[in-house]
Amino acid sequence: MKNRFCCSLLLLFCLYSTYAQQGRNTISLNGSWRFISDSTHTGQSANWAAGLPAKAVTVQVPHTWNVMKGLENYSGLAWYEKTFMVPAQNRNQQLRLKFDAVYHDAVIYLNGVQLATHTNSGYTTFYVDVTKQVKPGSPNKLVVSVSNAFSETNLPYKKKFDWCNDGGIIRDVSLQVTGKPSIRYVHLTPVINCADSTAKAHVQLKLWEDDISTVKAVVRINEKRSNKTVLTQTLSLTKSGDDFNTTLDLGKVxxxxxxxxxxxxxxxxxxxxxxxxxQVTHNFGCRSIELRGSQLFLNNEAVRLPGLEYMPSSHPAYGSAEPRWVMDSVARMFKDLNVTISRFHWQVDEYMLDQLDEKGVLLQAEIPWWQQPEHLTPQLEAVARQQFTEMIERDYNHPCIFAWGISNEVHGDSLATEQYKRLKGFVKSLDTTRLANVVSNITFRLKQYDASFIGDLPTWNEYIGTWFGKSTQETPAYFADVESGIGDRALLITENGLCEPRFAGGDLRRIEDMTYHYHEWAKRKYIVGCIYFCLNDYRTQMGEDGADNYKARIHGITDMYFKKKSSYYVFKQLASPILITNVKKLNDTTVQVMLQNKNDLPSYTVTDFIITWPDAQNKIVQQKLPTLKPGETATVTLAGMNARAGFDICTPAGYRVISYPFVY
Structure with a gap:
């Protein structure tokens, strides 16, 4: 044990010496913590803030207790403890704890002293300045009390939400060490001229220190993949309002x-x-999103986009403490499924956003306000604003995010509309560059008076034949109701799917319903995209299937362990931009392939796609396809093909779009 402690201390010294050269060091506090649940609220009176009792167990953070034996259904109070060292030479540095997420109420103690609380916002990142409380050169005891008790002051609200209630320190914890001044955030806004692909970047810098009015900053912008330098500038900046601002010319991007x-x-x-x-480093991308009448434009091209939602926290072994391999798996499946657009019901781990940035999936990022309450109290509206503030501050630079979601399926009378207008105005005050949307499942009923019409892009969780209506065949009539009020506006289908066991029929019915609805959406050009629900069967505290950490709704095209159902492959075919219209065998080793780029759903230009096939020696041969606008066709001849083989159409990144023979 002594040797292990000395090695850890040596590692910290090495890391801190690195900090001296670069200006910031981030030390992970993940790993072994002590943990104890507290259903009787003993901890406060027993002063667990100063240290947990001997019966506390060791767990690995990130952690949720709701996948632990005996605590699967526990909602209440629990405690965590970790001891860490800060070398003596960092006595004069700025020290901040960063909690990526603690669900949902947290009280932070250091060396027995309460330093901060973070409540009613269990999925957002927060920081605690510990500069004055840390004892450099000595052990420091960090204790966190956490509650996931169902609450009327929290979003999600009471028990009125359709996902799991996993309590704990569910994401990374770290210690940031900096000098002074120190950066709270850097936001970069590209302003793009799509006619020539030139761009300027507005840069907003905010410090943790309010009393500093001038700074000297070195700004470097690189291409991420090649590390090629785009620009380097040394700037002297003067504070304007609460932050520092400058504009950079990026040239052609x-x-x-x-x-x-x-x-x-x-x-x-x-x-x-x-x-x-x-020093901070962020990724960013240059892209434009805008609505023009009933069309959605990405980089000045009208597009119609197929999508899919994923419900995090659903692996029974990990719950809300998802390891990165789970998020990697989701991003890879999205690309395998030809997914271009998605949404999440609540704020997700930033690593998930990084994967969507890097792999290419557009996202509507939402706060967890689902169905209830119909009217936000002033306190709950303040909670919503807090969550938007923390979410947008962290996630502003992610190019995957095209919209912020205000609410999901919240039903209220006409007086409720003002709360959406206020929140939309608040979101726009934080970010003028993205859409702000309201998601509804009764768009057909209220038409132009529906709450979703307050958002920039009207939405519809379209469940005709299950939650609404008696049969899928009624769908056209419901669309006629929507069309009577939508005017010259676009519509985004934000959900559709089969919820088992509430509705019978299994995956065969899922396939039939999916195919029918998808073709109905494709017929209507004002529908700019669809987000099918969902990728996975998901854990939920209101689930009708299973029990404990397996309590779930069977709603996915994979199970909770990502085992693929037949519906997975059907969705992939529907979402493919490419149709294989004919395959003609010219001789034993030569095949002629006729392709068409779809012009319904999806509809977008495909560029630099490739077709690959094995030759007689089973070596993969590839050929670039011509650029195809929606509706255009191409004929390709594949020579030297293995007589028993097929071919794949792939994206520029190598993701398989469609195959022949069709792969299941």
């Missing part, structure tokens, strides 16, 4: 697209006495 997710990095280094005081 490579646009971000879901089939070509080109990323840049911005690195900002603050200097003090010609030494780095702090």
């Amino acid at each position: 490579h646009l971000w697209h879901f089939n070509d997710p080109f990323l840049y990095t911005i690195q900002v280094t603050l200097q003090q006495n010609n030494q780095p005081a702090d």
